[in-house]
Amino acid sequence: MNNNLYILLTIAVMSLLTALLRFAPFLIFGGKRDVPKMIEYLSNVLPAAIMGMLIVYCLRNVDIMSGSHGLPELFAIAVVVILHLWKKNTILSIASGTAVYMILIQTVFA
Amino acid sequence: MKNKTKRTVKYAFIKSLPVMAGYLLIGIGFGILMHSKGLGILWTAAMSVFVFAGSMQYVAVDLISGGASLISTAIMTLAVNARHIVYGISMIGKYKDTGKYKPYLIFALTDETYSIACDTEIPEDVDKNKFYFFLSLFNQFYWVVGSLLGSAVGNILPFSTAGIDFSMTALFVVVFINQWKASKKHFSSYLGVLTSVACLFIFGADSFIIPAMIVIVSALCLYKLLEKKEARYEQ
Numbered sequence: 278m279n280n281n282l283y284i285l286l287t288i289a290v291m292s293l294l295t296a297l298l299r300f301a302p303f304l305i306f307g308g309k310r311d312v313p314k315m316i317e318y319l320s321n322v323l324p325a326a327i328m329g330m331l332i333v334y335c336l337r338n339v340d341i342m343s344g345s346h347g348l349p350e351l352f353a354i355a356v357v358v359i360l361h362l363w364k365k366n367t368i369l370s371i372a373s374g375t376a377v378y379m380i381l382i383q384t385v386f387a
Numbered sequence: 388m389k390n391k392t393k394r395t396v397k398y399a400f401i402k403s404l405p406v407m408a409g410y411l412l413i414g415i416g417f418g419i420l421m422h423s424k425g426l427g428i429l430w431t432a433a434m435s436v437f438v439f440a441g442s443m444q445y446v447a448v449d450l451i452s453g454g455a456s457l458i459s460t461a462i463m464t465l466a467v468n469a470r471h472i473v474y475g476i477s478m479i480g481k482y483k484d485t486g487k488y489k490p491y492l493i494f495a496l497t498d499e500t501y502s503i504a505c506d507t508e509i510p511e512d513v514d515k516n517k518f519y520f521f522l523s524l525f526n527q528f529y530w531v532v533g534s535l536l537g538s539a540v541g542n543i544l545p546f547s548t549a550g551i552d553f554s555m556t557a558l559f560v561v562v563f564i565n566q567w568k569a570s571k572k573h574f575s576s577y578l579g580v581l582t583s584v585a586c587l588f589i590f591g592a593d594s595f596i597i598p599a600m601i602v603i604v605s606a607l608c609l610y611k612l613l614e615k616k617e618a619r620y621e622q
Contacts, residue, residue: 292437294464302475320473328563329579335556337592374557379550
């Protein structure tokens with residue numbers, strides 16, 4: 278299909294499904310019904326697991342056996358973790374980690 | 388403008404300041420990333436206006452430049468944004484009588500807006516409904532402006548933007564750490580990472596998300612059921 282149509286449809290899918298997920302609780306439980314305990318429990322613990330999954334998703338194409346062996350990623354993530362545990366500043370952590378990564382892959386690991 | 392509305396807008400603005408820096412910067416990052424993959428300012432604006440979900444938008448750049456199928460996009464959207472159901476459940480009470488603002492409030496319920504909205508005490512002289520509305524609106528404004536800036540600036544940066552998509556990884560790591568610190572038991576955090584790594588090895592980079600999600604949800608439910616059983620034994 279035409280590239281612009283593809284992008285448009287992709288954005289439409291994301292937009293509609295995201296909205297659906299946001300509206301779902303209000304549509305299902307907005308009335309008088311009680312939220313089942315299991316749903317409430319999941320809603321509290323799921324985010325942490327999903328974040329873990331997303332990190333793995335970001336790193337899914339990293340090849341430990343060849344190329345840069347995932348070292349730039351390792352260093353940059355270490356920078357993010359250490360900085361964030363120390364300064365607790367989201368912007369600082371993200372910017373620094375990203376800068377370290379960009380410098381590494383453009384120089385040392387180019 | 389009525390005095391109460393003025394006060395409300397001001398209060399909402401102040402409460403949105405922590406989000407402003409973040410959304411502007413991550414928004415700029417998103418705009419630059421879009422630009423680096425050849426996706427122009429209109430697409431960038433469209434995403435920030437109609438999707439309005441940071442992590443998902445970053446993942447989207449990946450999906451689109453990789454030519455992912457619409458089904459893949461749908462599955463990723465559900466996986467990545469499933470946690471928004473969580474926010475909705477917690478806000479049912481607070482958003483109950485928000486009348487005409489309700490649809491937009493729900494649409495704009497992002498991680499950051501949620502964390503401020505569910506945490507903030509609203510003083511007597513502030514209009515509750517308008518507060519939530521302006522909070523959400525300011526936040527989306529910062530996000531859209533950041534995205535547009537990033538997209539526009541992508542052209543004139545004096546350095547190569549190779550590797551800038553790492554900002555997404557960094558964002559998730561930061562949120563992961565925050566969630567880790569916010570809970571006593573870290574079962575869910577461990578589960579997410581380990582399950583995903585295992586599924587990555589078994590199913591490969593392009594197909595591990597669905598299996599991972601199934602295992603994660605099942606394991607969490609099982610964990611809860613076992614906890615309940617233990618509690619009953621101890622009685």
